[in-house]
Amino acid sequence: MVASDQHAIHAAFKLSRSHASGEPFTLDVDIQLPSSGVTAVFGHSGSGKTTFLRCVAGLERAQAGQLTVQGEVWQKENCHVPTHQRPIGYVFQEASLFEHLTGMGNLAFAMKRAPTPTSDEGLQQIIELMGIESVLTRLPKHMSGGERQRVAIARALLIQPRLLLMDEPLASLDHQRKQEILPYLARLRASLKIPILYVSHSVDEIAQLADHVVVLEQGTVVAQGDIGEVFARTDVNALSGFDTGAVWQGKSVARDEQWHLVKVSFQQTELWVRDTGEALGSSIRVRILARDVSLARTALDETSILNRMPATITDICPDRDEAMILVRLDCGEEVLIARLTKRSLDKMALQVGQEVWAQIKSVAIVR
Amino acid sequence: MFTAADLDAIWLTLRLASIVTVLLLIVGTPIAWWLARTQSWLKGPVGAIVALPLVLPPTVLGFYMLVAMGPNGAIGQFTQALGIGLLPFSFWGLVIASVVYSLPFVVQPIQNAMQALGERPLEAAATLRVGPWERFFCVVLPLSKPGFITAAILGFAHTVGEFGVVLMIGGNIPQQTRVVSVQIYDYVEAMEYGQAHLLAGLMVAFSFVVLLGVYGFQRQGSNSMLGVK
Structure with missing residues (x-):
């Protein structure tokens, strides 16, 4: 390349x-x-x-x-x-x-x-x-x-x-x-x-x-x-585990003064993150840990989760932990990884190609 | 008080020890560096040879040196060919014998200091554009300084304190080879205990002060560099 x-x-x-x-x-x-x-x-x-x-x-x-x-x-x-x-x-x-x-x-x-x-x-x-x-x-x-x-x-x-x-x-x-x-x-x-x-x-x-x-x-x-x-x-075995998570690179586009939040825009999605005082338009890198992403079959309105988006399951892989599973999701151009228990996967009968809602509990601004 | 002969002996001893110390640092440093770094199987044998004077009776060492420096010995042939004549019973013969005799006292502290450095300072220097020779002079030598100080003090003191090798190689020639330890021996032989006491006391005081200095210096430098006995 x-x-x-x-x-x-x-x-x-x-x-x-x-x-x-x-x-x-x-x-x-x-x-x-x-x-x-x-x-x-x-x-x-x-x-x-x-x-x-x-x-x-x-x-x-x-x-x-x-x-x-x-x-x-x-x-x-x-x-x-x-x-x-x-x-x-x-x-x-x-x-x-x-x-x-x-x-x-x-x-x-x-x-x-x-x-x-x-x-x-x-x-x-x-x-x-x-x-x-x-x-x-x-x-x-x-x-x-x-x-x-x-x-x-x-x-x-x-x-x-x-x-x-x-x-x-x-x-x-x-x-x-x-x-x-x-x-x-x-x-x-x-x-x-x-x-x-x-x-x-x-x-x-x-x-x-x-x-x-x-x-x-x-x-x-x-x-x-x-x-x-x-x-x-x-x-990638070395990367899977407790710290697994996607890294997204975006730009801050709007500021919500009242709630101290900043809207960050990525290629096809947007996220609200904590306002760290960066100027609007500055480039922001966030990390979304797989353990902070949960999945739902429908869009839940009554939830404390701020960021959620529709996504398609593209892959389901084993985790190093026997009880867990890693689910790879496409949200437009961006890729998310969710770490679920095998039991949840079975209960929700999730499959590759399925449309789900990804709920992101926390977004870490790394830079 | 000290007689003229005593003062001659003291002066001769100091002169001998100073010259021997300088030579030892020059000869000992490359040997110590090699011993500290080499992976060669020769490390054991060479290290043992350097350490031999620690365990051999001075008479044994002196005997072989005497033979080697004599008219049929290797060193003797060499010095004769150079036109210097023969070394036994001369000041320079004593110097050479003393260098051999005190070698481990100088090599071992320097070697220990260099070994303690490890690879890291050398690698760091290499990444800072420092070539191999400069690495030795700008990094290894200054970082091994405590080892050098210990080595110089021990080399000097040990040369002052030698007796057996002097008798074998140097004999007892005033202003040439009659050092303090030999002078004391003479006094005792002649039953002049008063004069013997004076010089012996001086040696005890000197040795005590030197060792006190070495240990004090080492405590200050925190890591033990005294690799001898």
């Missing part, structure tokens, strides 16, 4: 080895990535997502592989550009700051080695973007985990990468710290023009940050595409 884009990234790696436990592991991927926006590489632990990222960085060498980034060959047959010659920025899972340097020292370490000098304003901008002004004089051991990670991200930006690689940058942080950093990442994604490869096993983070998703399972790609497309699939 982006094969013709000469600025895109083409990564194909074949690598096999055995884990410390003796279990064999094989990574076999061939991925085309778009040249802008955030591409999330999603998978559970052991799926090979970090190995994939390390291959892109050159920190690990696949036995066979080909890597072309924006027209430049980084790996091909016997040629393997070493990591320090690749124009990348890398954010590791746990803070990788140099312990002997202060926050500023760490930033200066990158600036000294960047291809062009960083202007004072440029530096100031990044410091503000990451909110690290107050920790720059401290040594890493005197920073919190979240602060260290933000300095590490700033450092990765100051090397002036053409491709930013992030390996679960939030995974080592507790929930509160995650919430502290996520807004910075969202701002980062809005202000950066370079492509970002973001490895994560958190559906939440991806729903919030990614434009494009690659799903890895046991070293192979099981799904890839636009986030809306991939999250609408019910056949």
Whole structure:
């Protein structure tokens, strides 16, 4: 789909080895990535997502592989550009700051080695973007985990990468710290023009940050595409479960002052969501969790549910939970997923092709 | 108080220990780096050879050094070919023997510090455009600093405290090889206990202060770098 884009990234790696436990592991991927926006590489632990990222960085060498980034060959047959010659920025899972340097020292370490000098304003901008002004004089051991990670991200930006690689940058942080950093990442994604490869096993983070998703399972790609497309699939095992849910991208079109609601328009449907103060006309991404969608045979008028719409059942798939089932629905151009008990499915005698009413109990605005 | 001969011995000891420490840091660093990083099967044997002086009697080490540096030994042949002559019973012979003798005290703390770094700082540096050599000098060396400080102190102190190797290699030549420990031995032999007390007391005080310094430094640096015994 982006094969013709000469600025895109083409990564194909074949690598096999055995884990410390003796279990064999094989990574076999061939991925085309778009040249802008955030591409999330999603998978559970052991799926090979970090190995994939390390291959892109050159920190690990696949036995066979080909890597072309924006027209430049980084790996091909016997040629393997070493990591320090690749124009990348890398954010590791746990803070990788140099312990002997202060926050500023760490930033200066990158600036000294960047291809062009960083202007004072440029530096100031990044410091503000990451909110690290107050920790720059401290040594890493005197920073919190979240602060260290933000300095590490700033450092990765100051090397002036053409491709930013992030390996679960939030995974080592507790929930509160995650919430502290996520807004910075969202701002980062809005202000950066370079492509970002973001490895994560958190559906939440991806729903919030990614434009494009690659799903890895046991070293192979099981799904890839636009986030809306991939999250609408019910056949991707790694994505099914408690957090399953569709991601819709729309625009706010009207505001209801009295009830503090905003109407968001999608391709063929509309939803009322909580007013978060965004200007009308701004683009809004929502996530509708499958567990928040219920089905009815007729339009019920006396209900507390604000958003409901007619839909057609297009697929019924098993869930990882024995008692549950995933129902895929078409609402015009948009796809919804509903998670029901098998018993409800049986009681309502739902079948593929049937027309139903989808009731959406809650809509999360992710961006 | 200290006689002129005592002062000569003290000065000689300090000079010897200083030169040996500098040489040890130069020789020990690459060995420590290699031992810290290698996957080779040679790691075990090389590590054991470096550690041998910890367990061997100094006389054994001194004996082999004496043979090697002698007219028919490998080192002796080499130094003769260079026109330096023979090293035994000279200051530089003592320096070389001391470097071998104190090697583990320098290599092991540095090796431990380097091993404790792990892969991560090196990988982070690589992603920041730092080539292999610069990575060593700009990342590994500064991050291993506590190990180097411990190594330098232990190397220096251990050289000051050696005796057996000096006797085997250096003999007892004033201003050449007669270090403090040998001077004390001479006093005891000659039953001059007063002078022996003076120098022995000095050595006890010196050693105590050095060890106090090392332990204090390590507590400050929180992670233990003292990899020796």
